[in-house]
Amino acid sequence: MSGSTENNATTDQAASGSSGLPGRLPRPAVGRLSLYFRELHRLADQGVSHVNSKELGALVDVSPAVVRRDLSSLGTIGRRGVGYAIDTLIDQIGLVLGSDVQxxxxxxxxxxxxxxxxxxxxxxxxxxxxxxxxxxxxxxxxxxxxxxxxxxxxxxxxxxxxxxxxxxxxxxxxxxxxxxxxxxxxxxxxxxxxxxxxxxxxxxxxxxxxxxxxxxxxxxxxxxxxx
CATH class of the missing domain: 3.40.50.720 (NAD(P)-binding Rossmann-like Domain)
Structure with missing residues (x-):
């Protein structure tokens, strides 16, 4: 659910863990990661195991280049001809967004x-x-x-x-x-x-x-x- 946002605290901060994931991300990137996370779950529910930047970008209406930049900030690089492993992306994005915490x-x-x-x-x-x-x-x-x-x-x-x-x-x-x-x-x-x-x-x-x-x-x- 999207809407106007105003943050008193820095909600564009993401917890950095032992995995070396980033401690800060620009607010627009955090918003896109949340959208990727939603669509990746849907793909996983459909039994899809891999997705490329063009396919993921089309699902959230951003360019493949933006997808690659966002995911590379997590230390994730897709494999040519294969794309990204969806379960790995879900784990990594979930860690950044705090979804691994209850x-x-x-x-x-x-x-x-x-x-x-x-x-x-x-x-x-x-x-x-x-x-x-x-x-x-x-x-x-x-x-x-x-x-x-x-x-x-x-x-x-x-x-x-x-x-x-x-x-x-x-x-x-x-x-x-x-x-x-x-x-x-x-x-x-x-x-x-x-x-x-x-x-x-x-x-x-x-x-x-x-x-x-x-x-x-x-x-x-x-x-x-x-x-």
Whole structure:
């Protein structure tokens, strides 16, 4: 899921491990790696074992040269006539993006969008485990959505102390977003994916990605109008 991003922390940083993978990558490259990762999983599910730069580039609408540059930054070189081993690419990209780590995630706001996010099955395979959801609506509290329990938002701070999540997804109205985000940060959450139509201003140590769906539709409409 793509959107407008603003990062207080350097989310274009990637953890460097003993494999010698890069510690920093440009933000656009990180975005492309995430797209490659998604398509590589799809190819693997179809039983495909190798892919070349032209094929992978066509799947995410970038040139083969860009694919080769991105993958060479991981220390990965394709073999002429064979391409890249998909399982190796999945492992390497997953290591850079942190998908080899099990990230604990909570969601705040179980409206239509939050409900859909809880039911999305793509998070788990990428290393994101939704452990709890919070809402103020009594009709939702105590239920499970997509296997995730919905808790009373009034008890959120205490529950966060118990769960110690790494990340949070914010799907609340704009007027509630800042207060909820502040509670999340005070509870030790290090990154927030914000779907509220407002820009969060939080300590620089906290990574924030703002996804404004209406703004993205405006960008799309502008692109269509100016084709």
């Amino acid at each position: 990230w604990q995630v909570v969601l705040v706001g179980v409206g239509s969008l939050g409900n859909a996010l809880l039911r999305y099955r793509g998070f788990e395979r990428l290393g994101f485990r939704l452990t709890a959801a919070f809402d103020l609506d009594p009709s939702k509290i105590g239920n499970q959505v997509g296997g995730v329990s919905v808790w009373d938002a009034a008890t959120m701070v205490g529950k966060l102390a118990e769960l110690s999540p790494d990340l949070a997804i914010l799907a609340v109205p704009a007027e509630q977003a800042t207060a909820v985000a502040s509670d999340l940060v005070a509870s030790g959450v290090n990154g927030i994916l914000n779907f509220a139509p407002t820009t969060l201003r939080l300590p620089r140590k906290v990574a924030v990605v703002n996804v404004d769906l209406a703004s993205e539709l405006q960008r799309l409409a502008f692109s269509v109008q100016n084709q």
